[in-house]
Amino acid sequence: MTKIRIAIQKSGRLNEDSIEILKNCGISIDNGKDQLKASARNFPMEVFYLRNGDIPQYLKDGVVDIAIIGENVLIEKGEGIGFDVRLGFSKCKVSLAVPKEVKYSSINYFEGKRIATSYPNTVKGYLKEKGISADIHIINGSVEIAPNIGLADGICDIVSSGSTLFKNGLKEVEVMLKSEAVLAVSPKISEERKKILTKLQFRIEAVLTARQSKYVLLNAPNNKLDKIISLLPGMRSPTVLPLAEEGWSSVHTVINKNKFWEVIDELKQAGAEGILVCPIEKMVL
Numbered sequence: 001m002t003k004i005r006i007a008i009q010k011s012g013r014l015n016e017d018s019i020e021i022l023k024n025c026g027i028s029i030d031n032g033k034d035q036l037k038a039s040a041r042n043f044p045m046e047v048f049y050l051r052n053g054d055i056p057q058y059l060k061d062g063v064v065d066i067a068i069i070g071e072n073v074l075i076e077k078g079e080g081i082g083f084d085v086r087l088g089f090s091k092c093k094v095s096l097a098v099p100k101e102v103k104y105s106s107i108n109y110f111e112g113k114r115i116a117t118s119y120p121n122t123v124k125g126y127l128k129e130k131g132i133s134a135d136i137h138i139i140n141g142s143v144e145i146a147p148n149i150g151l152a153d154g155i156c157d158i159v160s161s162g163s164t165l166f167k168n169g170l171k172e173v174e175v176m177l178k179s180e181a182v183l184a185v186s187p188k189i190s191e192e193r194k195k196i197l198t199k200l201q202f203r204i205e206a207v208l209t210a211r212q213s214k215y216v217l218l219n220a221p222n223n224k225l226d227k228i229i230s231l232l233p234g235m236r237s238p239t240v241l242p243l244a245e246e247g248w249s250s251v252h253t254v255i256n257k258n259k260f261w262e263v264i265d266e267l268k269q270a271g272a273e274g275i276l277v278c279p280i281e282k283m284v285l
């Protein structure tokens with residue numbers, strides 16, 4: 001039987017969320033701690049546990065068909081590799097930073113300067129576009145220490161909360177790109193495996209849509225129903241069921257999880273009571 005071959009990070013920031021999203025898609029796999037290759041138990045899929053930085057080459061060579069990988073790594077090393085699903089986790093930026101005492105006014109600061117980074121292609125591309133030429137020092141980790149030990153005048157690295165920069169006396173001065181985990185596809189994927197990919201994409205969409213949504217149930221007096229329903233932008237229109245108590249109804253609907261916080265006060269003011277908000281596991285529109 002043909003199986004789709006997926007690469008996921010062996011260990012690191014993407015590992016757990018990658019396994020979790022497959023699990024939410026109903027695909028159960030081993031966590032890769034001992035085995036570097038595993039077969040899914042209930043989907044035509046083989047999983048390869050690899051270093052994140054090695055994955056673009058495997059995709060280019062067609063050794064794996066798809067991968068869960070940071071968009072930033074695809075931009076750095078994955079020329080010609082496309083993706084069509086953003087997965088909503090591992091959100092970060094790739095930024096330029098300088099010591100906090102530097103009076104930074106523009107990108108011209110970097111002209112002729114030394115920049116330490118694990119993302120040489122991204123930095124070179126960015127600076128070229130701005131007409132700046134700098135000296136790039138490639139280092140594979142602990143990049144933020146480079147200015148402190150006299151190795152560089154600035155750095156380019158991943159920034160999320162900004163706490164690593166702060167602790168190392170640096171400040172972010174340019175955001176070069178924003179990234180999150182994506183489902184990348186090998187340009188060499190076969191037609192047969194593309195069919196399996198379509199099934200997987202359908203399941204991922206259902207999981208991602210559900211993650212954005214909440215199932216809301218509330219009770220309301222019948223004479224307030226119109227107002228309450230107008231506050232609830234649902235999938236189609238809310239379900240309204242009579243309660244045992246005369247003159248009251250139960251209203252059920254699905255709303256975007258952020259939207260809920262915007263309307264909660266208005267719902268209460270309009271007379272809604274006993275409001276329940278529940279997670280949704282899968283959602284097919």
Ligand SMILES: Nc1ncnc2c1ncn2[C@@H]1O[C@H](COP(=O)(O)OP(=O)(O)OP(=O)(O)O)[C@@H](O)[C@H]1O
Pocket residue numbers: 009010011012013014050051052053054069070071072073090091092158159160161179180181
């Ligand atoms: N602080 C962070 N916050 C959010 N996402 C991050 C952060 N650091 C990294 N990422 C994202 O997670 C991905 C994996 O990061 P991680 O540090 O686990 O791997 P790595 O050490 O770069 O790779 P490898 O698997 O090759 O050792 C990055 O490529 C990036 O997309």
Ligand SMILES: O=P(O)(O)OC[C@H]1O[C@H](OP(=O)(O)OP(=O)(O)O)[C@H](O)[C@@H]1O
Pocket residue numbers: 013141142144157158159160161162163164165
């Ligand atoms: O803005 P922050 O929230 O501080 O996150 C940014 C840091 O996170 C990543 O390192 P990680 O912790 O993955 O360590 P690594 O260098 O060993 O990969 C990245 O390389 C930064 O150093």
Ligand SMILES: [Mg+2]
Pocket residue numbers: none
């Ligand atoms: Mg890291």
